[in-house]
Amino acid sequence: MVVREHVEDTAPAEALDVSGAAVVASYVLHGGALSGKYSDRSTPGRRSGELDDPELKTVLEAADALRAVAAELGTSTAALAIAFALANERVAAVLFGATSPGQVEENARAVELLDRLTPAELEQLRAIGG
DSSP states (O other): OOOOHHHHSHHHHHHHHHHTOOEEEOOTTGGGGGGTTTTTSOOOSTTGGGTTOHHHHHHHHHHHHHHHHHHHHTSOHHHHHHHHHHTSTTEEEEOOOOSSHHHHHHHHHHHHHHHHOOHHHHHHHHHHHO
16 A cells, blocks of 8 residues: 555556566555554554654554545455555455454455445545555
């Protein structure tokens, strides 16, 4: 959601389009930052020691905006971030980590959500990370 140049910048996008290839997106949730895990800025986790890092602050700001859109759509931030990645025709699949069966189920809801996202909602999401 935040790092999309591999599929949206002109040269890589053209190369993917010409070759008919697609990418497998990884780190779509930025180590849990886009899942809402660090929304209170005090949750322990592998990135909790980086909360003052300027790059992570940008991601957390995106997570806050993503959370608002997810609430409007009645879904989780994780499912929405994954659905957004899958909505890009240059993305063949998304890799995500999960530490519980519940997280796997929640992340899999992205597939259902993908069918419901409107072009206007995708534009709204594109503006968040861009």
